[in-house]
Amino acid sequence: MEQMITDLFLKLLNLSISAGWLIMAVVLLRFIFKKAPKWVNCLLWGIAGLRLLLPFSVESMLSLVPSAETVPPEILYEETPHITSGISSFNSMVNPIIGGTFATVPGASVNPIQVLTIVFSYLWIIGLFVLIAYAFVSYIRLKGRMKTATLLKGNIFESENVGSPFVLGIIKPKIYLPYNIGDDDRKHVIAHEKAHIRRKDHFIKPLAYLILCVYWFNPLVWVAYIFLCRDIEMACDEKVIREMDGESRKDYSEALLNCSVNRRKIAACPLAFGEVGVKDRIKKIMNYKKPAFWVIVIAVISCVITAVCFLTNPVTEDPIEESNYYPIIDEITADIDGDGKKENCVLTYGPTSGLYTVVFTATEVGSDEPEYINTFNMTHTGGTHFYKTADGKTQIRCENSEYLNGEVVETDDIFLDIEVKNGNIVLKNGDKKVGYWGAQGINPYGAMNKINKLEKAIGEAVIKNNKNAFLIAAQNPENAEAFEALRILHIIKDEEKDVITVYAQTLYEEFNLENAEVVSIASVAEPVEVVFDIVEDGVYELKKYRPLDKDEDIKDILPDDYKYDDAEMMEALRFETMRQAKVHYGYVEGDIHEDTSTPITFLEEKHEDLELLISNFVASYNEPENYEFEHYTGFKRRVFHNNTFYYYCGYKNDKDMVFVFFEGFGLEPVYILDYKNTFSDITDSASIDSFEKGSSEYKKFESMILEIDKNT
Amino acid sequence: MATPKIFESEYRFCLILWENEPISSSELAKICKEKLGWSRTTTYTVIKRLSERAVVKNEKSIVTSLISKAEAQKAEIDELLEKKFEGSLPAFIAAFTKHKELSEKEIEEIRKIIDR
Numbered sequence: 001m002e003q004m005i006t007d008l009f010l011k012l013l014n015l016s017i018s019a020g021w022l023i024m025a026v027v028l029l030r031f032i033f034k035k036a037p038k039w040v041n042c043l044l045w046g047i048a049g050l051r052l053l054l055p056f057s058v059e060s061m062l063s064l065v066p067s068a069e070t071v072p073p074e075i076l077y078e079e080t081p082h083i084t085s086g087i088s089s090f091n092s093m094v095n096p097i098i099g100g101t102f103a104t105v106p107g108a109s110v111n112p113i114q115v116l117t118i119v120f121s122y123l124w125i126i127g128l129f130v131l132i133a134y135a136f137v138s139y140i141r142l143k144g145r146m147k148t149a150t151l152l153k154g155n156i157f158e159s160e161n162v163g164s165p166f167v168l169g170i171i172k173p174k175i176y177l178p179y180n181i182g183d184d185d186r187k188h189v190i191a192h193e194k195a196h197i198r199r200k201d202h203f204i205k206p207l208a209y210l211i212l213c214v215y216w217f218n219p220l221v222w223v224a225y226i227f228l229c230r231d232i233e234m235a236c237d238e239k240v241i242r243e244m245d246g247e248s249r250k251d252y253s254e255a256l257l258n259c260s261v262n263r264r265k266i267a268a269c270p271l272a273f274g275e276v277g278v279k280d281r282i283k284k285i286m287n288y289k290k291p292a293f294w295v296i297v298i299a300v301i302s303c304v305i306t307a308v309c310f311l312t313n314p315v316t317e318d319p320i321e322e323s324n325y326y327p328i329i330d331e332i333t334a335d336i337d338g339d340g341k342k343e344n345c346v347l348t349y350g351p352t353s354g355l356y357t358v359v360f361t362a363t364e365v366g367s368d369e370p371e372y373i374n375t376f377n378m379t380h381t382g383g384t385h386f387y388k389t390a391d392g393k394t395q396i397r398c399e400n401s402e403y404l405n406g407e408v409v410e411t412d413d414i415f416l417d418i419e420v421k422n423g424n425i426v427l428k429n430g431d432k433k434v435g436y437w438g439a440q441g442i443n444p445y446g447a448m449n450k451i452n453k454l455e456k457a458i459g460e461a462v463i464k465n466n467k468n469a470f471l472i473a474a475q476n477p478e479n480a481e482a483f484e485a486l487r488i489l490h491i492i493k494d495e496e497k498d499v500i501t502v503y504a505q506t507l508y509e510e511f512n513l514e515n516a517e518v519v520s521i522a523s524v525a526e527p528v529e530v531v532f533d534i535v536e537d538g539v540y541e542l543k544k545y546r547p548l549d550k551d552e553d554i555k556d557i558l559p560d561d562y563k564y565d566d567a568e569m570m571e572a573l574r575f576e577t578m579r580q581a582k583v584h585y586g587y588v589e590g591d592i593h594e595d596t597s598t599p600i601t602f603l604e605e606k607h608e609d610l611e612l613l614i615s616n617f618v619a620s621y622n623e624p625e626n627y628e629f630e631h632y633t634g635f636k637r638r639v640f641h642n643n644t645f646y647y648y649c650g651y652k653n654d655k656d657m658v659f660v661f662f663e664g665f666g667l668e669p670v671y672i673l674d675y676k677n678t679f680s681d682i683t684d685s686a687s688i689d690s691f692e693k694g695s696s697e698y699k700k701f702e703s704m705i706l707e708i709d710k711n712t
Numbered sequence: 713m714a715t716p717k718i719f720e721s722e723y724r725f726c727l728i729l730w731e732n733e734p735i736s737s738s739e740l741a742k743i744c745k746e747k748l749g750w751s752r753t754t755t756y757t758v759i760k761r762l763s764e765r766a767v768v769k770n771e772k773s774i775v776t777s778l779i780s781k782a783e784a785q786k787a788e789i790d791e792l793l794e795k796k797f798e799g800s801l802p803a804f805i806a807a808f809t810k811h812k813e814l815s816e817k818e819i820e821e822i823r824k825i826i827d828r
Contacts, residue, residue: 147750148721149721150724150749150750151750157749159720160720179720
């Protein structure tokens with residue numbers, strides 16, 4: 001119940017703020033269009049009323065409303081509450097204060113903002129009931145007093161309890177006059193009240209009051225109500241005196257004056273008509289001129305414009321749902337499979353392999369197979385959302401982002417634009433290239449797993465043609481590994497003969513693991529021409545592999561508009577081979593910022609918890625005394641079957657060593673391995689590297705993980 | 713005993729009563745509905761109020777007046793003179809004649825009264 005009330009209150013608060021803009025606009029228009037007929041004013045107030053009545057609205061580019069949701073419902077649960085008023089200068093002024101004053105206390109069950117909102121919500125309900133009760137009681141009492149009013153004719157009554165004439169009743173309105181009006185005055189008064197009834201004012205004013213009751217907390221709504229009452233009276237006057245000559249108008253004014261003197265009980269009752277703002281009305285009546293046609297036209301047009309600008313909400317960017325396995329971000333046209341032709345592709349937000357890893361997948365339309373997977377590492381305190389902007393572009397918004405991709409950038413909200421360039425899909429932060437992925441590109445800012453079959457085929461050719469070219473590789477086969485990276489530059493496809501010719505910049509590199517470090521021992525970088533027979537779709541048979549001669553410039557082969565950047569490309573290629581090597585060796589460097597595929601900061605944060613956990617575990621396992629592990633030996637990663645990553649971190653003291661295993665990017669340990677118990681006596685040299693591939697420990701460890709798998 | 717105060721709306725009720733008394737309360741209510749636009753309950757309430765003030769009497773659903781029309785009118789005039797003309801009838805008449813034009817018929821009526 002409480003939740004419902006606060007939700008409703010927040011919704012009404014936001015509605016009234018957006019309506020507030022409209023009310024201010026109407027007040028301004030009212031001032032500008034003093035010469036316009038007053039029914040225009042009433043129409044404008046009607047629009048304002050509509051805004052306050054309707055909980056929904058449409059979005060429009062033409063909306064002048066700064067924000068449809070100034071106080072977002074999330075504010076109740078945010079760590080640092082903030083408002084979204086749509087005016088950035090106001091936001092930046094107010095939000096620090098709000099964030100500071102209402103900062104949440106971790107561990108508290110309610111936030112200060114929640115408490116405040118609950119209090120306000122209840123105050124609001126109380127105010128609402130008070131105002132409604134007041135009107136209700138006044139109405140009942142007035143009705144009671146009018147019971148003995150005597151019938152004059154039709155629906156007109158007279159009573160000694162009437163100070164100033166009024167209309168009472170919503171469904172069957174009755175006019176009430178005092179007894180002692182002169183015949184002339186009475187004539188005018190009746191005309192006025194009848195005009196009210198014809199205009200349906202006896203229905204409109206209570207409705208407006210009801211709206212006021214709901215929005216009583218917003219002073220602008222009171223302003224609107226007061227002005228509305230005035231405008232209703234004036235519009236009514238206009239209706240009556242439209243056809244009157246100057247003499248009759250004078251009489252009318254006199255009647256007005258006479259009746260206004262007797263304000264007694266009526267003034268307090270919101271449902272009856274007092275005579276409001278008499279002086280102004282008389283002035284207007286005496287100066288009344290039928291408005292020119294064009295004035296009316298302009299006034300009506302202004303109403304329509306006002307309605308469009310203020311009844312509609314500003315366009316918000318839709319965050320794209322992330323719930324599906326491969327939800328679609330965008331559709332672009334790019335060559336992502338390297339066949340030289342651009343295809344309509346669908347960018348999807350792939351499954352994350354961890355909490356903070358964002359994966360993009362490009363898939364050719366009509367195909368089920370993702371062609372590219374790209375992994376970005378971003379740590380967010382907010383989140384990553386994909387937005388469609390008003391002009392249909394897709395943006396990636398990273399809230400409070402910090403890149404771990406070679407650059408550390410901290411900002412509040414980063415919007416990345418997705419751009420297609422030379423068939424590459426580029427992510428840009430303003431003018432700065434943050435990263436990219438695409439058919440012909442290897443992304444220096446993220447890991448790319450090549451699924452592209454053509455690239456795979458070329459890669460194989462590269463390895464084949466370079467392997468064993470270096471003595472070192474041949475000499476030290478156990479640890480050395482060869483990797484390749486390439487960038488397809490140009491493709492010529494011969495459809496008839498089913499032959500494809502590819503020009504690519506290649507890098508062949510050999511690595512070795514020395515002293516627990518991945519070291520590059522040899523590399524060959526050369527542009528090549530490779531020719532394949534296309535056996536069937538996606539299956540390529542190598543026909544020719546030819547490194548370009550020194551006097552052949554790759555730039556001559558490329559199309560004219562292709563932008564070729566030597567340095568950047570080589571850097572990208574080297575990065576890629578190194579990354580592959582590191583993955584192969586399961587190597588995670590101490591400073592994880594350098595390894596772009598394994599964000600495991602969260603594990604570091606869990607240190608304290610882990611140490612306690614480990615101590616308890618080992619103590620119960622081995623000896624009752626407390627184990628205190630002082631030396632944290634770092635993180636490692638192993639890849640096992642089904643591509644499940646298991647991370648482990650090690651803790652060591654002179655008695656024992658423990659490895660704590662996490663599955664993937666999980667936060668809970670799935671296994672704690674007690675080294676002493678499992679293997680042998682702990683030695684000084686036992687370290688995180690004890691699980692080297694091929695070692696007996698590694699094998700034993702692997703079987704343990706398999707056990708876990710079986711049991712889960 | 714001072715004549716009880718009768719409000720304007722009640723006075724109009726009394727006019728109907730004076731013209732139709734003695735009359736059953738239900739009959740009276742019917743007429744009031746037609747002439748004054750009062751609901752039955754309103755009429756009964758007024759009857760009750762007025763009987764409490766000893767202006768009318770309601771015995772066994774028959775309503776009669778306790779104060780005659782003449783008495784009521786006199787009470788009004790006395791009050792008017794007292795309040796607005798410091799109790800002076802001549803002052804009233806002087807003001808009245810200055811204010812209102814009398815028709816021939818009305819002058820005849822007045823002359824008859826004065827002669828009486």
